Amino acid sequence: xxxxxxxxxxxxxxxxxxxxxxxxxxxxxxxxxxxxxxxxxxxxxxxxxxxxxxxxxxxxxxxxxxxxxxxxxxxxxxxxxxxxxxxxxxxxxxxxxxxxxxxxxxxxxxxxxxxxxxxxxxxxxxx
Numbered sequence: 001x002x003x004x005x006x007x008x009x010x011x012x013x014x015x016x017x018x019x020x021x022x023x024x025x026x027x028x029x030x031x032x033x034x035x036x037x038x039x040x041x042x043x044x045x046x047x048x049x050x051x052x053x054x055x056x057x058x059x060x061x062x063x064x065x066x067x068x069x070x071x072x073x074x075x076x077x078x079x080x081x082x083x084x085x086x087x088x089x090x091x092x093x094x095x096x097x098x099x100x101x102x103x104x105x106x107x108x109x110x111x112x113x114x115x116x117x118x119x120x121x122x123x124x125x126x127x
Contacts, residue, residue, distance in 0.1 A: 009096040014107055015061060016054035019088040019117050023081065024050035025074045028064050049089065049114055063091060063109040071114040076123050085120035 012018045025047065032042040046066040052058045072087055080087045093112030098105060116123060 007098055009098065009107070011091050011094040011096075011111075014053065014094075014096040014109060015051055016056075019090050020051035020054070020061075021086045022049055022051055022072060022077050022089055022114075023060060024048075025070050025072060025077050026050075047114075051089070061096075061107060061109055063094070063111050063114070065091075065111050065113055067113050071116050072119070072123060076119075080120050080123065083120060086118075087116060087120070087123060088118035089114040090117050091115075 010018075011020065027044045028046040028048045030042040030045050031039045034040045046064055046068075047070040049063045049065070049070075050060045051063060053061050071089060077087055091111035091114055094109065095111070096107050096109040098107050100106075
């Protein structure tokens with residue numbers, strides 16, 4: 001079990017900006033142990049956003065939300081990244097917890113939802 005620190009980080013502390021760049025969006029699924037003893041993906045439980053941590057050489061950070069519908073689609077993110085016109089989001093209810101795991105220091109991040117604040121034309125954003 002990872003060793004958690006008694007420390008909570010804001011989005012800006014964790015990523016270096018209050019509006020990080022989105023690199024990927026995918027379904028968050030529950031993992032279940034099958035009758036064969038192996039873990040298998042189970043039902044969808046939310047959305048995972050992979051954002052870039054600017055102060056860490058653009059290392060990825062996964063932020064899990066309970067959103068049934070993501071703020072932006074994986075296709076929109078891929079197209080924006082290919083065009084060099086990145087999508088930025090603001091997370092509501094964001095919290096990040098640093099922990100010490102078997103592979104070193106990590107960060108576990110969650111939020112209530114993501115709101116698109118900067119995107120190329122054609123991508124819906126909050127006004």
